[in-house]
Amino acid sequence: MDRPSGVADLVATLRGGGYLADRGLATAVFVALSLDRPLLLEGEPGVGKTEIAKVLAAVLGRRLIRLQCYEGIDTAQALYEWDHARQLLQVRALAEGGETSVKALFGPEFLLERPLLAAVRAGGRAVLLVDEIDRADDEFEAFLLELLSDFQITVPEVGTIAAASPPLVVLTSNRTRELHDALKRRCLYHWIDYPDVEREVEIVLLRQPGVDAALARTVVGAVHRLRELDLAKPPGVAETVDWARTLSFLGEPALTVDAADLTLGSVLKEREDLELARENLDEITSGA
Ligand SMILES: Nc1ncnc2c1ncn2[C@@H]1O[C@H](COP(=O)(O)OP(=O)(O)OP(=O)(O)O)[C@@H](O)[C@H]1O
Ligand SMILES: [Mg+2]
Known part of the structure; x- marks a missing residue:
């Protein structure tokens, strides 16, 4: 597909690529694509911020260029x-x-x-994923802002290299720090929330078609109750998918207290979180 004809078309196309977007997210992506605006996605870990950029590249037939940000990243590594x-x-x-x-x-x-030069050269044939921009420091953010405004790079010895058309830019942040207003102003913004139960069940079944629908439903219910506990690292959608897959693989027909206890490591990755969950296992699996 070159360009989606509308939001509904985009939702369907993304689903075909294995991603379930709600109308809000799909609208943000559609506008970003149509008006050539960068899209800034924030949300809790594991809600599908990175994944949507990957799926977009795949369904649009574009090259995915990923810039993974980290503390101390500089232009030599980025440009x-x-x-x-x-x-x-x-x-x-x-x-x-x-x-x-x-x-x-x-x-x-x-x-x-490096990724940013590659993105300028590829232009509209690429999706540029600037992942976890909050991990980079201020100067890098300022530099990025400049690049996003005109999509050209000046190499003193070579001259200016400009993108024929801008790539689709998706920036993600986990909000470990506030981003600058100037950067936000340039971007369209969308906060990706945890999906509601229905949508999360759909996501599990889309990602793991082999999983029984009833099992998926109980797992999602349990994850939603886990998210209400005071956990250090609440499980993301990725963990829900993993848990359902693990239980299905083990041939567990339902999420009993025993099955949950044995497989909790698929969803929680902190010792304290595991302890807290185990204290509440009856309640967590109560819908099963
Ligand atoms: N809406 C969705 N549709 C389909 N799959 C999804 C969706 N949301 C999350 N997933 C699944 O969750 C996994 C994790 O998502 P992703 O890595 O994009 O999360 P993230 O928000 O980037 O997390 P982090 O902040 O930890 O980087 C994906 O690989 C995918 O399997
Ligand atoms: Mg990510």
């Missing part, structure tokens, strides 16, 4: 680096047979392309 090893080899080869100019060593063929 480009000079390929020093190749430059050195070139110097050696030429020293034997002739002369070289320094200028010739700083041509485009000696540029090591």
Whole structure:
């Protein structure tokens, strides 16, 4: 698909790619695509922020270019680096047979392309995923803001490289820190909430078609009750899918207290969270 004709079309296409978007999210994506605006997605861990960018690339037939942010990330890792090893080899080869100019060593063929340069070059044929932007520091955010505004990169030795058309940009954040207003202003914003029970059951069945619908329903019910506890790391949708898959794989027909106790490691990954859940297992599995 090149471009979806509308929100409903996009919802259907995403579903075909294994992603279930509600109308709010699909509308945000549709507008981002149609108006060439970056889309900033925030939400709890495991609610499908990263996944939607991957699925979008797949269903739109675009290349996914992912920039994983982390503390201390800088332009060399995000944009480009000079390929020093190749430059050195070139110097050696030429020293034997002739002369070289320094200028010739700083041509485009000696540029090591990093995700942002790749995205500028690919333009509208790419989905650029800037994942976990909140982990990068302030300066990097400012630099990114500049890039998002005109989609061109100036390499002093080479010149300006501009995108023919902007890629679809999806930024994600877990809100470990507030992002700057300037960045937010450039983007469309959407908060992805945990899905309601019905939708989460649908997601489980979409991702794991082999899982029994009744089992999926009880697992989702239990996860929703887990999310109400005071957990350090509440389970995301990924964990729900995992839990259903684990139980199904083990041939457990229902989520009994015993089955839940044995498989709780699929959903909770902190010792304290496991303890708290085990104290409340009766209640958590009560809908089963
Ligand atoms: N709406 C959805 N439709 C289909 N699958 C989903 C959906 N939401 C979540 N998932 C499933 O949950 C998994 C985790 O989602 P993802 O990695 O995108 O979460 P995230 O929000 O990026 O989490 P984190 O903040 O930890 O990076 C996906 O691989 C997918 O299997
Ligand atoms: Mg993610």
